[in-house]
Amino acid sequence: xxxxxxxxxxxxxxxxxxxxxxxxxxxxxxxxxxxxxxxxxxxxxxxxxxxxxxxxxxxxxxxxxxxxxxxxxxxxxxxxxxxxxxxxxxxxxxxxxxxxxxxxxxxxxxxxxxxxxxxxxxxxxxxxxxxxxxxxxxxxxxxxxxxxxxxxxxxxxxxxxxxxxxxxxxxxxxxxxxxxxxxxxxxxxxxxxxxxxxxxxxxxxxxxxxxxxxxxxxxxxxxxxxxxxxxxxxxxxxxxxxxxxxxxxxxxxxxxxxxxxxxxxxxxx
Amino acid sequence: xxxxxxxxxxxxxxxxxxxxxxxxxxxxxxxxxxxxxxxxxxxxxxxxxxxxxxxxxxxxxxxxxxxxxxxxxxxxxxxxxxxxxxxxxxxxxxxxxxxxxxxxxxxxxxxxxxxxxxxxxxxxxxxxxxxxxxxxxxxxxxxxxxxxxxxxxxxxxxxxxxxxxxxxxxxxxxxxxxxxxxxxxxxxxxxxxxxxxxxxxxxxxxxxxxxxxxxxxxxxxxxxxxxxxxxxxxxxxxxxxxxxxxxxxxxxxxxxxxxxxxxxxxxxxxxxxxxxxxxxxxxxxxxxxxxxxxxxxxxxxxxxxxxxxxx
Numbered sequence: 001x002x003x004x005x006x007x008x009x010x011x012x013x014x015x016x017x018x019x020x021x022x023x024x025x026x027x028x029x030x031x032x033x034x035x036x037x038x039x040x041x042x043x044x045x046x047x048x049x050x051x052x053x054x055x056x057x058x059x060x061x062x063x064x065x066x067x068x069x070x071x072x073x074x075x076x077x078x079x080x081x082x083x084x085x086x087x088x089x090x091x092x093x094x095x096x097x098x099x100x101x102x103x104x105x106x107x108x109x110x111x112x113x114x115x116x117x118x119x120x121x122x123x124x125x126x127x128x129x130x131x132x133x134x135x136x137x138x139x140x141x142x143x144x145x146x147x148x149x150x151x152x153x154x155x156x157x158x159x160x161x162x163x164x165x166x167x168x169x170x171x172x173x174x175x176x177x178x179x180x181x182x183x184x185x186x187x188x189x190x191x192x193x194x195x196x197x198x199x200x201x202x203x204x205x206x207x208x209x210x211x212x213x214x215x216x217x218x219x220x221x222x223x224x225x226x227x228x229x230x231x232x233x234x235x236x237x238x239x240x241x242x243x244x245x246x247x248x249x250x251x252x253x254x255x256x257x258x259x260x261x262x263x264x265x266x267x268x269x
Numbered sequence: 270x271x272x273x274x275x276x277x278x279x280x281x282x283x284x285x286x287x288x289x290x291x292x293x294x295x296x297x298x299x300x301x302x303x304x305x306x307x308x309x310x311x312x313x314x315x316x317x318x319x320x321x322x323x324x325x326x327x328x329x330x331x332x333x334x335x336x337x338x339x340x341x342x343x344x345x346x347x348x349x350x351x352x353x354x355x356x357x358x359x360x361x362x363x364x365x366x367x368x369x370x371x372x373x374x375x376x377x378x379x380x381x382x383x384x385x386x387x388x389x390x391x392x393x394x395x396x397x398x399x400x401x402x403x404x405x406x407x408x409x410x411x412x413x414x415x416x417x418x419x420x421x422x423x424x425x426x427x428x429x430x431x432x433x434x435x436x437x438x439x440x441x442x443x444x445x446x447x448x449x450x451x452x453x454x455x456x457x458x459x460x461x462x463x464x465x466x467x468x469x470x471x472x473x474x475x476x477x478x479x480x481x482x483x484x485x486x487x488x489x490x491x492x493x494x495x496x497x498x499x500x501x502x503x504x505x506x507x508x509x510x511x512x513x514x515x516x517x518x519x520x521x522x523x524x525x526x527x528x529x530x531x532x533x534x535x536x537x538x539x540x541x542x543x544x545x546x547x548x549x550x551x552x553x554x555x556x557x558x559x560x561x562x563x564x565x566x567x568x569x570x571x572x573x574x575x576x577x578x579x580x
Binding site for chain 1: 293294295299300302303315320321322323324327328330331334335337339341344345346478480484492493521541544545
């Protein structure tokens with residue numbers, strides 16, 4: 001059950017250049033929220049920018065949530081400039097969330113860049129619900145863009161750091177790191193990051209017989225299933241079911257449900 | 270004293286003058302989590318076609334100044350699934366249903382209207398002759414919408430009219446030189462009301478990738494950016510017609526809605542604003558009631574067309 005609430009900003013941190021964390025007081029939303037779900041945040045009081053911005057829940061606390069985001073344009077810039085004690089209109093929780101299953105033998109979280117945003121809440125839930133801290137592949141372009149490492153370690157996760165330039169951890173991509181960790185049948189991979197990374201992660205998981213769930217991000221208008229603007233193509237056959245809504249059918253999908261071959265990566269930035 | 274809010278939109282009795290714009294409200298259930306949708310004057314459905322449609326390839330959305338472009342391409346569940354899975358919920362809510370329909374031919378529109386009426390799954394038909402994201406005909410100069418050709422509007426309306434006794438609304442496009450021409454054509458062919466405006470054609474390019482922002486290249490512009498254009502077209506159409514107008518285009522609050530009533534719209538539809546504020550339509554109903562009380566007006570119909578433009 002989603003809510004629309006005015007939520008007080010409790011804290012705002014610049015965690016890396018152009019990367020921010022905002023903590024919100026939102027008891028009703030937090031109590032209803034599951035890891036992998038998201039909220040739609042209204043960034044401006046006026047009518048421009050017009051649409052809310054979808055933001056993954058980084059952490060879910062008893063009386064609030066935190067979000068982690070990168071400044072990509074005008075809307076996220078305005079959000080980054082909001083100060084503590086101000087209120088934000090928050091709609092949520094929305095979407096399906098990650099599956100949590102105690103029977104899974106090995107949990108492997110793959111976070112690429114700002115795709116780390118929903119992963120701390122996931123790792124925390126895997127510890128508390130499944131009784132098992134996941135292994136986390138934390139990949140970024142360089143050391144200064146590596147986020148949440150300390151949070152994962154505090155939860156008891158084994159963290160495998162990979163950077164494109166080798167400034168910290170292995171000089172490797174998230175996908176190369178995943179191959180090194182040899183996922184196998186019984187492993188469940190959870191991935192969030194750029195679309196090309198997700199496609200490659202899905203291929204590695206599938207070729208090794210591991211399950212794979214991906215959290216997708218697309219442009220949204222309504223955030224809750226009505227406008228059909230945020231769809232991606234699935235492998236479902238029926239005309240009425242072919243396009244799946246990232247907001248309402250996702251944002252988490254079984255990677256085998258997505259028709260990666262038809263996705264036009266040229267539009268992704 | 271509570272003001273009377275009931276209006277009659279070409280035979281469709283609405284308990285207040287506010288509905289939602291097709292395509293912005295799913296099939297109603299999507300928003301019932303946020304408010305009781307029975308509070309609306311009517312629910313307007315996503316466009317229904319005889320067969321399910323997958324719609325356009327993504328990306329389908331881009332935000333623009335005070336608005337957005339979309340190129341959904343009429344993705345919908347199809348008539349059968351609507352009748353089996355969507356209409357029963359709306360019927361149970363006891364809210365009037367304006368079923369928006371899209372066909373590949375005049376006969377398909379007529380069949381949709383006939384079957385919706387037979388099934389008791391609509392209280393009015395809104396024929397979408399104006400979706401900018403699908404094409405009735407492709408010419409060397411680009412797509413032509415039915416609603417861009419008054420003669421075709423007349424033919425289509427006549428065919429649909431003969432298939433249903435339900436109130437028939439014809440939804441028109443603003444992408445014309447003179448909105449009065451297709452509006453008059455609809456009226457002469459027996460429409461009970463016209464709905465306007467659909468979205469304005471537009472596009473956006475990403476300078477970094479040099480690609481269009483929509484896979485369909487062009488899309489329909491909506492949101493507050495288009496409101497002044499919509500208001501003027503409603504005003505133009507109202508003065509040329511005897512049948513009522515359902516006004517829409519960028520309405521965000523009660524004061525926007527009242528402008529459309531003053532320009533002559535009998536009722537209004539809330540579109541993209543619902544994306545931003547899920548309960549925008551009910552807030553607007555309350556805001557209209559407050560306005561009437563504040564101005565000591567006993568009946569919302571006394572506002573319709575009452576812009577004071579003399580002296």
